[in-house]
Amino acid sequence: MSIVVTKSSPEVVVPSDPETPTGHIQLSSFDKFLCSVPVPLLLVFDKPIHHPVDTIKRAMSQALVHYYPIAGRLAAGADGGEVITCKGDGEEGGRGVLFVGASASGAVDDVVSSPALLKDLFLRYPEEEFCCHADPLLLMQVTEFSCGGFAVGVTWNHVLADGAGMGQFLQALGELARGVPSVAAIVPVRSDDSVLAAPPPRGSGGVASIDWTCAECTTEGMAFLDLTISSSFISGVKATIGKPCTAFEVIVALLWQCRARAVDCPAESPASLVFGYNMRALVGAAAGYYGNCLIQVSVVATSGEVAKGEMKDVVTLIQTAKKKIGDETKKGDVVVVEQEQLQLGYNTLMVSSWRNLGLEAPDFGSGRPARVMWYEPQFSMPFFAICPPCKGSGGDGVNVLGYIVKKEHLDAFMHQIQARLAATTVY
Template identity: 60%
Template sequence: MSNIVVTKSSPLLVGPSEPGTPTGSTRLSWFDELSGSSPVSLLLVFDKPIANPAETIRRALSRALVHYYPISGRLAAGSADGDEVVTYTGEGQGVLFVGASASCAVDDEAMSAAPLLSDLYAHYPDELCPSHTDPLLLMQVTEFSCGGFAVGVTWNHIFADGTGIGQLLQAIGELARGMPLPSVAPVRWDESVMTARPRVLTLADVEFLTDEDDMVFLDLTIPPSLIGRVKAEAGSDSERCTVFEAVVAVLWQCRARAVSVPEGHAATSLMFGSNVRGLVSAAEGYYGNCYISESVQATSAHVANSDTKDVVKLIKATKQKLRGAMTKNNDDDGVNSVQQQRLSAYNTLGVSSWRNIGLDAADFGGGRPSRVVLYAMQDIVPFFVLCPPCKGKDGVNVLSRMLKKEHVDRFLHELEALTSTERV
């Protein structure tokens, strides 16, 4: 893969296509502020060609920004209370857009090559913390030698979560296919979201990974047979086990078995985000941040030695606390801190789900993506992401950087043992 060349055009700023698009400032919510100013990147890979993909998508993006015009703006200081806002003036602003071509075809090997993946995105100058002068969204469209193409998206998390970006990408796709308007009217200001007060998961007591803690990239598919067995074992007539709970329980347990811990009572923590649009009655089409982070804590020995169904119960019990984690009281200070006990970085595992949030529904004219790929700019803690299945494959695609090299073989052995046995 070392001979692959990605040729990029000069970046340009894309703004709304129609004159008279509204300008002004958009206040950020508590959810936005708690997400922080950090970059997130994803890649949509398409194996079916469309005519002039970069130009087609650039024009559709410009049309979409008429409706999603705040995304063209920049972060700015708000009123005297110090709150941040997003301000769109229409002058010298917009989404940064890059067209590119790659001297290879779309295939699994190419999509697993880290150097190539890095070239399929536009990057912030400071990849760890976008500045107030940086665009909120960067987009690169790369055409491959086979005619397929990839859409790399990097955005500042302070302005939107994965669900919001999925909605935007669907809108761009609809306009690229000739629809006059997006099918979902976007909403960026919603009083229900603005008055909600999420609970804070404090990470001050979690050690972060260092440059020496190199995590191995794994591209896995969890088969439907294993998912089905865990769901059947852990579910009941009154409460079903979800795909998320089944897959996360399996991976957390296999990892705990693979990573030898000197003391069986050592703490391990699983952190995941949950979409709470329904809990706060967010308007349809709201595309800002609207999620909270949850943490499941247990001993490594408990996770490793329990039945998988009991690990599911740990995850389910934490998810059921979500309703109590929110308050509508405007007099509340908005912060109900949840402290974690001191944890090493390697005993802390992050998980995110990109299933069912619309990323795989984007269609720019040649059909839905053949796969959705995570690109990690920085490893803060070991993590894995649940992605929609790759085209032609069943089950759940999992992309991870959660294991050091010395633990990979044992982890894969444990996963294979769970997959092949009738006992879960």
């Protein structure tokens, strides 16, 4: 019997207090840099709570009193740019979060292990690839499974927040769902002077100046992968690589190198990497700031450098790009260094790390999520998200989801991955 996800009619959830603040929120250079693109996030809970749809919808209404810009809309500002406009109930243009309750006829594990079903656990924007001014900044679907578990699917306009900001909001939402009277010990901040004062991040040091309109960008014919990299492998690399490195650097170096070997392009052809870098500490963002403070760092290398180098050499490429950002940042001022625009295509791999952002911390009453997942039926280029450990791994390792290679390169890629994870020497 096939599994079916049945959705209720969409509702617009507004702040529970009619005196919730209104007005305009100025966008920072970080907000503008990331553009109005949707970001999907799925939190999967294998233990039940009482009436999850009603509980979370009620908590959302309460949370929007404190996080009222999330209920806003994008609009044209007086200077010709964009602002987040926060209106009162009944005002033209409206406000609120689009919310849907749903039920699945299967158990948690049956649904989340199937990409064909994962797409039914999210709401999508009408334009799918971009968000319009009239669209809510946040869409949420709460799905109850036949086993008693539930999932919280969140899709938001990237102009609203980055992963760290959304992690903060979802933790506050969980507190309210559990009946905690205050939102959090940290006061929510959406407009922060230090972030607003920071100059535009594009073209900064190793920051990617990206041509997002490249016609070659497509995931058509690509394989969606759900992998777990064990902590023992990560520890082994760290122990033998000869210098300090992070789990992020090990995972990205491994997948970047295995991909380059599987695709097997000419040694001189480009094999670029783009990854997100949290700038909160470098620009002095306030505690509780939940807007964007993220840049995209590029690493330009050749296929030969990535495929044929030792693991430590690939890690060094990533570390050098990260160090450049820190070296060129002085008390929140980013030193702008112009560079050639990066052309996206199959030769460029994009990475987003969702670890250590608080996305694994929301608790709606039955504990933290069993899985934190990224999924898009289609994406504009090779991409993977590094997520916290998934259920079944015993908390061991790191989960990776995304489109890394085309189907024609999948067998070669998996052979590379399996051989590296099973090897007694890590490089």
